[in-house]
Amino acid sequence: MLSLTEENYLKAIYHLSEGGSKAVLTNALAEAMSTKAASVTDMIKKLSAKEVITYEKYYGVNVTAKGKSEALMVIRKHRLWETFLVDKLGFAWDEVHEVAEQLEHISSPRLIEKLDEFLGYPKVDPHGDPIPDSKGKIKVQPLIPIDQLPVGFHGKVAAVKDSDSNLLKYLDKIGARPGIKIKVLGKEEYDESMEILINDHRVFISKAVSQNILVVG
Amino acid sequence: MLSLTEENYLKAIYHLSEGGSKAVLTNALAEAMSTKAASVTDMIKKLSAKEVITYEKYYGVNVTAKGKSEALMVIRKHRLWETFLVDKLGFAWDEVHEVAEQLEHISSPRLIEKLDEFLGYPKVDPHGDPIPDSKGKIKVQPLIPIDQLPVGFHGKVAAVKDSDSNLLKYLDKIGARPGIKIKVLGKEEYDESMEILINDHRVFISKAVSQNILVVG
DNA sequence: ACTATTTTTTAGGTAAGTCTAAAAAATATA
DNA sequence: TATATTTTTTAGACTTACCTAAAAAATAGT
Numbered sequence: 001m002l003s004l005t006e007e008n009y010l011k012a013i014y015h016l017s018e019g020g021s022k023a024v025l026t027n028a029l030a031e032a033m034s035t036k037a038a039s040v041t042d043m044i045k046k047l048s049a050k051e052v053i054t055y056e057k058y059y060g061v062n063v064t065a066k067g068k069s070e071a072l073m074v075i076r077k078h079r080l081w082e083t084f085l086v087d088k089l090g091f092a093w094d095e096v097h098e099v100a101e102q103l104e105h106i107s108s109p110r111l112i113e114k115l116d117e118f119l120g121y122p123k124v125d126p127h128g129d130p131i132p133d134s135k136g137k138i139k140v141q142p143l144i145p146i147d148q149l150p151v152g153f154h155g156k157v158a159a160v161k162d163s164d165s166n167l168l169k170y171l172d173k174i175g176a177r178p179g180i181k182i183k184v185l186g187k188e189e190y191d192e193s194m195e196i197l198i199n200d201h202r203v204f205i206s207k208a209v210s211q212n213i214l215v216v217g
Numbered sequence: 218m219l220s221l222t223e224e225n226y227l228k229a230i231y232h233l234s235e236g237g238s239k240a241v242l243t244n245a246l247a248e249a250m251s252t253k254a255a256s257v258t259d260m261i262k263k264l265s266a267k268e269v270i271t272y273e274k275y276y277g278v279n280v281t282a283k284g285k286s287e288a289l290m291v292i293r294k295h296r297l298w299e300t301f302l303v304d305k306l307g308f309a310w311d312e313v314h315e316v317a318e319q320l321e322h323i324s325s326p327r328l329i330e331k332l333d334e335f336l337g338y339p340k341v342d343p344h345g346d347p348i349p350d351s352k353g354k355i356k357v358q359p360l361i362p363i364d365q366l367p368v369g370f371h372g373k374v375a376a377v378k379d380s381d382s383n384l385l386k387y388l389d390k391i392g393a394r395p396g397i398k399i400k401v402l403g404k405e406e407y408d409e410s411m412e413i414l415i416n417d418h419r420v421f422i423s424k425a426v427s428q429n430i431l432v433v434g
Numbered sequence: 435a436c437t438a439t440t441t442t443t444t445a446g447g448t449a450a451g452t453c454t455a456a457a458a459a460a461t462a463t464a
Numbered sequence: 465t466a467t468a469t470t471t472t473t474t475a476g477a478c479t480t481a482c483c484t485a486a487a488a489a490a491t492a493g494t
Contacts, residue, residue: 025441025442026441026442026443027440027441027442037441037442037443038442038443038444038445040442041442041443041444057442057443058441058442058443
């Protein structure tokens with residue numbers, strides 16, 4: 001059993017390691033958790049005692065198979081709750097993150113299976129992020145931010161990157177939601193802004209925005 | 218802001234004081250919280266510093282208006298979540314208590330208003346307990362356990378008392394759910410067991426059970 | 435290669451919530 | 465009313481998760 005704080009650390013480690021595939025440094029984790037390196041070192045010791053990570057002094061942290069599966073369960077809960085909040089309770093997608101951060105720590109396997117069923121076994125959350133299934137299996141699709149696409153490309157928005165509320169409000173306003181058709185109309189060399197066609201509307205967007213709109217690669 | 222533990226203490230105090238109307242003793246609270254009297258004394262100091270209770274040494278604890286309103290919000294959340302679990306996710310009524318104990322601490326006023334709306338503004342939870350409205354207003358109905366009723370009485374089950382899973386399973390089996398018609402057929406002086414008509418079935422129940430079936434007084 | 439800088443760890447301390455053991459106050463009993 | 469018993473509080477200690485300051489290890493610069 002992990003405490004709430006331990007779960008949050010593990011989730012952050014998992015995300016920073018890009019799904020458990022690379023080592024995470026103490027300072028990077030301190031930054032991600034908005035805490036101090038000394039606190040991170042303490043917590044790292046606890047988490048490796050619980051065998052969810054391996055730890056080599058002055059080198060970094062790696063997620064174990066057990067840790068990966070625990071992290072994926074937390075992510076599964078987070079994304080199912082986000083889907084519930086948007087699909088069933090009518091929340092806007094920029095309002096769900098903080099609440100889901102709380103709900104993801106509710107411990108009841110039965111609850112999460114029932115919720116999954118109630119939602120119709122969704123594959124992705126409202127931001128387009130994949131939802132791990134009950135075994136922790138996650139469908140990884142290579143996603144590309146549209147700032148890297150050539151003029152003329154057309155496809156569908158698969159996901160959006162950041163969970164910042166202001167960005168999400170803006171993306172929602174221009175219609176850049178998962179599933180919506182998108183076409184690259186033009187790119188400006190100078191500031192890397194671009195013109196896109198979305199929902200039959202021409203929109204100019206800055207690079208800061210285009211980096212956060214993802215399509216299937 | 219109250220911590221999770223503080224919320225649990227306050228809720229227990231509120232229940233033990235029967236809605237804030239009488240003083241609660243240290244030992245009674247220790248018993249209710251499955252902890253020691255010394256821990257209770259510590260917590261009492263914190264809660265009175267936060268002005269949700271008043272405290273007189275060696276006398277007991279009283280809930281303030283502020284404390285009552287906070288306690289009612291926790292109870293509101295608990296009962297709305299129980300309703301959600303039963304009505305929407307298909308939980309049995311004996312399975313919801315522990316999960317609702319966790320969910321009641323999620324802090325998001327917007328979430329709870331949306332949930333209330335989604336559930337259709339229910340007045341009572343699956344056990345027949347009244348759900349406080351968004352202002353903390355609660356509909357109090359005088360309820361009487363059927364062991365105190367005379368032979369011949371008929372009416373409807375309004376609520377069930379205990380949240381013990383085994384009792385609830387048994388009540389469910391004999392059909393003693395809120396809203397169901399009930400009639401007292403006979404009472405046995407010796408052990409205070411009784412025969413009742415419920416759902417057109419004759420059932421013999423012990424006093425331990427009949428005390429937990431409540432009708433409107 | 436040796437010093438300077440950065441990163442990480444250790445050492446020691448705080449607050450919340452718990453505990454046990456002992457003291458103090460209130461209540462019950464003779 | 466004086467003593468015994470029960471209840472409550474205080475005192476001191478433990479754990480978790482955090483902190484600051486200082487030491488140790490790793491990395492970078494010349």
